[in-house]
Amino acid sequence: MALGGTILASPAFADEEHAFTLEIQEPDPVAPGTEGLITYELTNGGDEATDGVLVNVSLPPDVVLNFDVTRCQKTGTNEEGGDLVSCNFSDEFGKFAPGESKTSQASYTVAADAPESTSLGEVGALAVPLEKGEPTEDWSDLSGSHVDTAEITTGAGSAGTWDQLRGFFGL
Numbered sequence: 001m002a003l004g005g006t007i008l009a010s011p012a013f014a015d016e017e018h019a020f021t022l023e024i025q026e027p028d029p030v031a032p033g034t035e036g037l038i039t040y041e042l043t044n045g046g047d048e049a050t051d052g053v054l055v056n057v058s059l060p061p062d063v064v065l066n067f068d069v070t071r072c073q074k075t076g077t078n079e080e081g082g083d084l085v086s087c088n089f090s091d092e093f094g095k096f097a098p099g100e101s102k103t104s105q106a107s108y109t110v111a112a113d114a115p116e117s118t119s120l121g122e123v124g125a126l127a128v129p130l131e132k133g134e135p136t137e138d139w140s141d142l143s144g145s146h147v148d149t150a151e152i153t154t155g156a157g158s159a160g161t162w163d164q165l166r167g168f169f170g171l
Contacts, residue, residue, distance in 0.1 A: 018137055018146035019046030020053065020096075020127040029155035033112030035066065038150065041103045042127055044096035045145070052094035052130030054139055057085045057106075060121025062114040063152050066107040080121060090133055110154055117156050124149040 021043040030036035044050060056075075059065055059082040065072070072087035088094075093102065114120060126147040128137040137146075 018141070018144045019044055019048070019050070019129050021045050021145040022055075022125060022127045022148045024123065024125060024148045024150040026150045027108075027152060029117075029153040030110055031155050031157040032062075032110050032114040032116060035107050035109050036152070038106045038108060038123060039103065040106070040125065040148075041101055042096070043101040044098055044129070046129070047098055048129075049098060050094065050096045050129035050131070050136075052088065052090035052133060053096065053127055054130055054135050055087045055089065055125055055127045056139060057083075057087070058124045059083045059085070059108070060123065060152055062111040062120050063123065064109045064111075066109060082121070088130065088133070090130060094130065096129070108152070110152070114154055116154050118154055120152045120154060122149040122151050 023041045023043075025039040025041075027036045027038050042053065042055075057065060058078045061081040063082060065083065065085050067073075067085055067087065071089060071091075072085050074083050075086045076084040078084055093104065096102065108123075110120065124147070126139065126142065128135045128139045128146060130136065
C-alpha cells in the first residue's frame with residue numbers, strides 16, 4: 001500500500017529537508033481477531049529542538065489502530081479503504097533535542113474475519129516537527145526520511161470465541 005493520496009490538507013512550504021527520520025519495524029504476524037504491535041523510532045536529525053511531533057498514519061483495511069483519543073483522531077479513509085489517523089504529540093514524547101531518538105510502540109487489532117497467513121497491506125506513517133502545536137514542515141510531502149512503511153501480515157489461527165466476544169463488547 002502506498003501512502004499515495006492526500007493524508008490531510010497541508011499548508012504551503014518551500015522545498016526542504018525534513019528534520020525527522022522515521023523507521024517502522026516489520027511487526028510480527030498476528031492471528032485474525034488479535035492485537036499486534038508496531039514499533040517505530042523517530043530521530044530528530046535537525047539543528048533545532050522540537051516542542052512536538054505530528055505523526056500521520058495510513059492503515060490497510062482489516063487493521064485498526066488502538067490509539068489514545070487524547071492524542072490521535074481518525075481523519076478519513078485511504079484509497080484502499082483503511083483508516084487515516086493523525087496523532088499530535090505535544091507532550092514530553094514529542095519534545096526532541098537535536099540528534100535525539102525515541103522508540104515507541106502502537107497497538108493495532110486485525111479484524112476477526114481477515115484472511116489467515118497473508119499480507120494485509122502496509123502501514124505507512126510520516127512525522128513532522130511541531131512548534132506551538134503547528135507543523136513546521138510540509139506534512140503532505142510523502143517522500144523523504146520522515147516517511148516509512150511496514151507490511152502487516154496475519155498468521156495461522158484466529159482469536160478464540162471468548163477473545164472475539166471481548167473485542168465486540170470492548171472488554
